[in-house]
Amino acid sequence: MPALPLDEAGAYVAGAYLVFLALILLYVAIMAAKLSRIERELGELGELAASRDVSGRPAEEREAVPR
Amino acid sequence: MFGRGLKTLSIASLLLICGAFALVAFYAPNDADQGFVQKIFYLHVPLAIVALGGFVAGGVYAIRYLRSRDRADDLRSYVAIHLSLILGLAVLATGSIWAKASWGAWWVWDEPTLVSFLIVFLLFACYQPLRFSIEDPERQARYAAVFAIIGGAFVPLNFLAVRLADSLIHPRVLSTTGGSMPGEMRITFLVSVVAMIVLFVTLWKYELTSKHAGMQLRALKRRLGGEDAVGPLSRTAPNQV
Numbered sequence: 001m002p003a004l005p006l007d008e009a010g011a012y013v014a015g016a017y018l019v020f021l022a023l024i025l026l027y028v029a030i031m032a033a034k035l036s037r038i039e040r041e042l043g044e045l046g047e048l049a050a051s052r053d054v055s056g057r058p059a060e061e062r063e064a065v066p067r
Numbered sequence: 068m069f070g071r072g073l074k075t076l077s078i079a080s081l082l083l084i085c086g087a088f089a090l091v092a093f094y095a096p097n098d099a100d101q102g103f104v105q106k107i108f109y110l111h112v113p114l115a116i117v118a119l120g121g122f123v124a125g126g127v128y129a130i131r132y133l134r135s136r137d138r139a140d141d142l143r144s145y146v147a148i149h150l151s152l153i154l155g156l157a158v159l160a161t162g163s164i165w166a167k168a169s170w171g172a173w174w175v176w177d178e179p180t181l182v183s184f185l186i187v188f189l190l191f192a193c194y195q196p197l198r199f200s201i202e203d204p205e206r207q208a209r210y211a212a213v214f215a216i217i218g219g220a221f222v223p224l225n226f227l228a229v230r231l232a233d234s235l236i237h238p239r240v241l242s243t244t245g246g247s248m249p250g251e252m253r254i255t256f257l258v259s260v261v262a263m264i265v266l267f268v269t270l271w272k273y274e275l276t277s278k279h280a281g282m283q284l285r286a287l288k289r290r291l292g293g294e295d296a297v298g299p300l301s302r303t304a305p306n307q308v
Contacts, residue, residue, distance in 0.1 A: 009104040012168035016107045016161040023157050031277055038281050
């Protein structure tokens with residue numbers, strides 16, 4: 001097959017690179033969703049631990065803000 | 068445990084990917100035969116190399132798991148195969164787009180390189196259903212490791228078989244004669260391969276860290292006995308590390 005003209009070839013090349021970019025972004029988005037779920041469940045677990053704490057203060061209040 | 072060096076790796080992979088794409092756009096010359104569409108080569112081939120390498124790495128970590136029974140190696144194997152499947156999907160998609168532009172068809176069933184990659188991809192696509200069909204964590208890890216080793220060994224054998232077969236239209240990239248790429252193309256290709264390897268390692272560590280955090284949380288929940296109060300965590304690959 002002869003080489004495609006630039007305008008036609010450009011669409012294929014852009015398509016290939018966009019597919020790659022979309023897959024990576026989708027992967028990162030899924031990982032971010034999982035991370036936010038971990039964070040949420042960690043918060044719930046913190047509340048559970050605080051409710052059992054003898055001091056009665058949530059454990060989070062006694063921790064310094066992380067850098 | 069798994070997150071060490073993740074920040075440096077993330078910056079390195081971003082810089083390398085941007086650098087590689089910049090080289091593809093502004094430095095590498097157009098191919099004399101295929102013209103501009105050959106630029107897909109700098110994405111498709113590194114992706115394929117890294118995906119196949121990831122399957123082999125999954126097999127290597129599976130061997131390490133069977134020798135040491137260290138759950139961390141099982142997790143490393145699982146994540147390597149999982150990521151390689153995602154990259155494999157990108158290989159098939161970018162390859163199909165390139166095939167349509169160059170050969171006029173999205174897929175050519177007579178071509179050994181294409182079909183052999185599809186076989187490897189479909190083989191490893193069975194890994195997760197096999198893994199999660201087993202309830203017992205010990206058996207799950209052991210069976211998955213055996214599968215990963217056999218699959219990982221199949222990759223270089225498959226590569227050799229394809230080399231020995233007659234190619235119809237798909238070019239051979241890694242040849243014993245060193246190929247015939249001019250200097251600019253060769254540099255761009257090598258940078259693209261390095262960028263893809265670094266990206267793979269970054270995402271691998273990223274997922275390992277995430278899965279490990281989920282597992283630690285799950286274990287903590289079990290220890291606190293608050294499983295029912297907080298609701299179950301989602302399934303996170305190998306059950307415990």
